[in-house]
Amino acid sequence: MTTIMNDITFSTAEAGAGLKAALEKGRADVIGVVRESAMRGRGGAGFPTGVKWNLAAGAQGDKKYVVCNADEGEPGTFKDRAILSEWADLVLEGMTIAGYAVGAAEGIVYLRGEYTYLVRQLEDALEKRREAGLLGENIQGKDGFNFDIHLHMGCGAYICGEETALIEALEGQRGEPRNRPPFPVNTGLNGCPTIVNNVETFAWASMILAKGPEWFKGIGTEKSSGPKLFSVSGDVDKPGVYEFPMGITVAELLKNVGGGGAKAVQIGGASGNCIPACEFSRAIAFEDVSTGGSIIVFGPERDMLKVAENFLEFFEDESCGQCTPCRIGNTRLLEGIRMLQTGHCSMKYLQELCKLGETMQLASKCGLGQSSPNAFLSIVKHFRNELMGRACVMVCK
Amino acid sequence: MLMTQQDKLMGELKALVEQHGTHRNALIPILQDVQKRYHAISDFAMQTIADLLGIHPVEVYSVVTFYAFLNEKYHGKFIIRLCRTISCEMAGKAAVARQLENDLDIKFGETTSDGRFTLEWANCIGMCDQGPAMLVNDQVFTKVTPEKVHDILEACEKAFGPHTMQTEEEHVL
Secondary structure (H helix, E strand, O other), X not given: OOOEEOOOHHHHOOOOHHHHHHHHOOHHHHHHHHHHHOOEOOOOOOOEHHHHHHHHHHOOOOOOEEEEEEOOOOOOOOHHHHHHHHOHHHHHHHHHHHHHHHOXXXXXXXXXXXXXHHHHHHHHHHHHHHHOOOOEOOHHHOXXXXXXXXXXEOOOOHHHHOHHHHHHHHOOOOOOOOOOOOOOOOOXXXXXXXXXXXXXXXXXXXXXXXXXXXXXXXXXXXXXXXXXXXXXXXXXOOOEEEEEEOOOEXXXXXXXHOOOOOOEEEEOHHHOEEEEHHHOOOEEOOOOEOOOOEEEEEOOOOOHHXXXXXXXXXXXXXXXXXXXXXXXXXHHHHHHHHHHHOOOOOHHHHHHHHHHHHHHHHHOOOHHHHHOHHHHHHHHHHOHHHHOOOOOOOOOO | OOOOXXXXXXXXXXXXXXHHOOOHHHHHXXXXXXXXXXXXXXXXXXXXXXXXXXXXXXXXXXXXXXXXXXXXXXXXXXXXXXXXXXHHHHOOHHHHHHHHHHHHOOOOOOEOXXXXXXXXXXXXXXXXXXOOOEEEOOEEEOOOOHHHHHHHHHHHHHHOOHHHHOOOXXXXX
16 A cells, blocks of 8 residues: 655655754744744644644643644545654654644644554654653753653544544544634633644644745745645546645646546545636635645546535535534435436526525534535536436436 | 353453543543444443443443444444545445445445454545555555455455454454
8 A cells, every 4th residue: 555655845854853943942933933934724724823823822721732633534635644654753743843832741643543553653653752752751851841642543533623523522522513712722622722733734833843934935825835735536647645835726736646638626625626627727725726635536437416426425424413504404415416316406406405505604513514515516516517407317326 | 159241341341441541531442442342332331431430321322323433233353444435436436345245245334144244334544546445444455356355355254263252352364
């Protein structure tokens, strides 16, 4: 199981350089550097990392936590698996830097249950860091800086990638998202200030400290700084993990991965948007088409209705059921897909379903429900002719 | 004195709680260990854990029924989870699924009558570049073909010796 990759900057990281640079600075200056880099969270939501760290640093609490969200569950995403396999140390170093910056003594890697095969390797990496004095008490001779990290296994729930659901899971509860505010930076794990960042975010944070914010800002666009890892799958010659600067166009990306002739590209996984060929000049960045890294390419022969069906089956299964728009909405959309498949959906009803999708975007409690209709809506928008008026055929499963 | 199955389970649960602690945060790690050892979390286990943690059994039940990897129903020694998400579907998951059903003679969601295999769907297991992919317990298999299904099941059968009946199971394939 080797993953195809292009040249990824993490390979050039000097071990320990980020942490060393951080410990030479004051806590506020470390946050300053991350803010200066203008990095936005690599998990998908794109919240500015420096701002998050600053809020947690300023929050009152006896204890603070640094949580690494390794619950990578978005369909089509596997970059975190690659990062944890190849560059786990860089992630752990980033967490340690975050611990120093916000004043936390405890770090937790919330690893999805599906990645249990990575546990031994990660435990080894943690043990080595403890032996090398990179975790534990008075790290690297820095008086009073104590920080350790442990693993917590997920139990197979996509929703736990949402940060408040993840915290609920850590607290031994059902993974149902919380109302926000309060945000985890104030009231997170066990009621304490908590930062939850994606695996990739911590790895970049470590490199930003080592190489400086200007280096990071020099890559990407003004609103989306830095390089980004993409998980590319589907109808391409070379599926794998690729690093590209933020702001790369869909067309350029496809050229690099051997995705010529694609009919559409799903950007941002099941919760992302489906971009048809006529929009391949759009940029992959927070200000245009946003993604946590999932790129799924559909070749000319693919049936877009089957694609939409697959995504909605996913959401129907993974909705936590807490709020009505998401719980019922996804079921209704999936029923609509089945009606389209058998050619029994009127245009009027399809329009009703689109309105329902928009309601879900507005009224759902968390990101899952707010984004679950995206794929359906964009596929209906761009491929309506392909979906409507199908002959009634037996659907063979 | 003859020890009943329940006494034995109770003793093991007490040891687990001692290991993980009685804080609510320990609930899921405890349940994960019970699942691993017993391949199911029984009503009795849920009640006992609730008593030991000082919470209502419904709290435990609600957690067990929420997560895909925690189950009330008995699951086989080998849990096969085939990814059904889009990239694996495009890579040919349907044929692999059919072959799994044929070779095991069960449908998805079922366990073989000898208690060895459970067949389930998984939602994206992060192997989208190498689909169709599936997990057998904690081990991942990529680029699975209908033909390979047989070899994988065969390897499981071979690993299914008396030693795997121990409570502390290491699923080596």
